[in-house]
Amino acid sequence: MPSTTTDVTARDGICLLTRRWAPAGDAWATMLLVHGLAEHSARYERTGEALAAAGIDVHAFDLRGHGGSSGRRGDVIRWTDYHNDVEEGLARARAAAGDNPVALLGHSFGGLLVLDAVLAGRAKPDLLVLSSPGLDDALPAWQHAMAPAVARIAPRLSLRSAWTGAALSRDPAVGAAVDADPLCLKRATVRMGAHGFAAQSRVRAAVDRLSVPTWVHHGSDDRLVPPRSTEALAALPTVTRRVYPGLRHECFNEPEGPQVVADVVSWLRGQVAGRAQASAAVDRMQTAAGVD
Numbered sequence: 001m002p003s004t005t006t007d008v009t010a011r012d013g014i015c016l017l018t019r020r021w022a023p024a025g026d027a028w029a030t031m032l033l034v035h036g037l038a039e040h041s042a043r044y045e046r047t048g049e050a051l052a053a054a055g056i057d058v059h060a061f062d063l064r065g066h067g068g069s070s071g072r073r074g075d076v077i078r079w080t081d082y083h084n085d086v087e088e089g090l091a092r093a094r095a096a097a098g099d100n101p102v103a104l105l106g107h108s109f110g111g112l113l114v115l116d117a118v119l120a121g122r123a124k125p126d127l128l129v130l131s132s133p134g135l136d137d138a139l140p141a142w143q144h145a146m147a148p149a150v151a152r153i154a155p156r157l158s159l160r161s162a163w164t165g166a167a168l169s170r171d172p173a174v175g176a177a178v179d180a181d182p183l184c185l186k187r188a189t190v191r192m193g194a195h196g197f198a199a200q201s202r203v204r205a206a207v208d209r210l211s212v213p214t215w216v217h218h219g220s221d222d223r224l225v226p227p228r229s230t231e232a233l234a235a236l237p238t239v240t241r242r243v244y245p246g247l248r249h250e251c252f253n254e255p256e257g258p259q260v261v262a263d264v265v266s267w268l269r270g271q272v273a274g275r276a277q278a279s280a281a282v283d284r285m286q287t288a289a290g291v292d
Helices: 041-053 079-097 109-119 141-153 172-180 191-208 225-235 257-286
Strands: 004-009 015-021 027-032 056-061 100-106 127-129 159-161 187-189 214-219 239-244
Touching: 004 172, 027 041, 027 079, 027 109, 027 239, 041 056, 041 257, 056 079, 079 109, 079 127, 079 191, 079 225, 100 109, 109 191, 141 191, 159 191, 187 191, 187 239, 191 225, 214 225, 214 257, 225 239, 239 257
Parallel strands: 027 056, 027 100, 100 127, 127 214, 214 239
Antiparallel strands: 004 015, 015 056, 159 187
């Protein structure tokens, strides 16, 4: 079924558009999906519908300054505003989940954002899914070096994106749709860039503290986020990493996207089953010990 939308008000008064893909039957898991830079949640209709068809109750929202949400386009004043929005979105998802586990999915810039929020203790999902998370990028080093200084002088200076839709998927229709979509931003502020670069450094320095069971996938032909940037995640005992040969930045929107979704669902099912088995084992031990 197509998604449904509603508006919510963030703690600072910003209006955020939220989206939901509800399964036809009972859900076995709930998910909050956080999209990437310059895009919006409506681009995830195929992915959201596939996840819902698999029995997952999927929630999403447009980042402030993006899509149908309010806020200056392509800008964020404080990075912690994003943390607040993710924290509140996760709380809404958990309230709808009942006893079901809650997963947090972030793509690209959204993957960087949610991983930063998790490592900062601001977001506490049961499971984490990272799609081509933006722990690094293909931008020249001088942009990283200059962004903080320029942001202090002219934070609202807006720069045009260097990439085109063709970098996202081998399916030309995906790139053409993005290039023609008025809700897909073509510019972002220097302040936004400086915040993102700082988050990249912060996450890379702290990633070995990640303890949430995590799935991360990457396309080997990703031209926006180097696949090597997620190799450090693969070394962690709680992380399962999958690199798809030949796929570009948006694995979900490649021709192989349905299989990528199926792989994520399979991993989630395994994690949920493992949690249930562990919980049952604890109950048996407590019963044997006479603990109520």
